Amino acid sequence: MTSASPSVVVFGSLHYDIMVYGPARPRKGETVTGSSWHPKCGGKGGNQALSAAKAGVSSHMVGAVADDDFGRALTDHLALGKVDHRFVKTVAGVGSGMSVAIFDGQGDYGAVIVSGSNLALGQPDVDAAREVFAGGGVLVLQNEVPDPANVAAARAMKEAGGQVVLNAAPARPLSDDLAELVDIVVVNAIEAEQLAQVPVVDSLAGALAAARRLAERFPVVVVTAGGEGVACATKNGEAFSIAAVQVDVVSTHGAGDEFTGVLAAELARGRDIRSALASANRAAAVLVSTPRIS
Numbered sequence: 001m002t003s004a005s006p007s008v009v010v011f012g013s014l015h016y017d018i019m020v021y022g023p024a025r026p027r028k029g030e031t032v033t034g035s036s037w038h039p040k041c042g043g044k045g046g047n048q049a050l051s052a053a054k055a056g057v058s059s060h061m062v063g064a065v066a067d068d069d070f071g072r073a074l075t076d077h078l079a080l081g082k083v084d085h086r087f088v089k090t091v092a093g094v095g096s097g098m099s100v101a102i103f104d105g106q107g108d109y110g111a112v113i114v115s116g117s118n119l120a121l122g123q124p125d126v127d128a129a130r131e132v133f134a135g136g137g138v139l140v141l142q143n144e145v146p147d148p149a150n151v152a153a154a155r156a157m158k159e160a161g162g163q164v165v166l167n168a169a170p171a172r173p174l175s176d177d178l179a180e181l182v183d184i185v186v187v188n189a190i191e192a193e194q195l196a197q198v199p200v201v202d203s204l205a206g207a208l209a210a211a212r213r214l215a216e217r218f219p220v221v222v223v224t225a226g227g228e229g230v231a232c233a234t235k236n237g238e239a240f241s242i243a244a245v246q247v248d249v250v251s252t253h254g255a256g257d258e259f260t261g262v263l264a265a266e267l268a269r270g271r272d273i274r275s276a277l278a279s280a281n282r283a284a285a286v287l288v289s290t291p292r293i294s
Contacts, residue, residue: 012141021036034102047257055283062121066095099114113170141167151181163267165263169188207229211231229244266280
């Protein structure tokens, strides 16, 4: 069920990112000389909310920042991207969430996140934002906030008749309470391996096999396979894959969040899962091939 006006609610993380560029990511004990760095407003939740808004639906962010420069930059960025951020609270006694991402010469990266204020989310934040849950629509969750907070948000959306999409990243065990409330799980190969507890072959065929395995537990499972494409399986036995759009990759950073935000927007419009995934796949291809500040 979707609301009359397509609506996506993102409950989750906001991070102020420091992007560092070098020829390679350092190995243990190694120092690498980089070429440049710049700040970026992110967090999986913030990125997904902005992607949904860019895709043309009403996008609402429920999150937490601190009373610091990072927090103010994050809320200003949401406002600039036309995301409703009335329910992003400011907390005291802790810093805003942040991350450091290190890119290599091929555009791939590794990152470290510090959750900070994101860990303050819980049931009171869901209660405060009841009006954005009330109309149904699509809720997007990630694993960058406490599991009980995700459970509270998922219950509110299910009670309103909407769909719950979980981008189960970063990988961690899911509580049974949360798993029972999720309609669609979106994971990459590493996260699929953690959830399925079996090795996942790094290929589109491997992604499809992992999706089939996870569909024994979840109604719909989406496994992204980077430059190979995306695979999907459902509990009712449907399974298919979509090849990636071939592009020259500039940077893979944010591709998963762009994919998830557009997927949620298309689902909120009432599109079927295959059509929604095709749109998300194209959007991710555009993002990774677009030059960005570096």
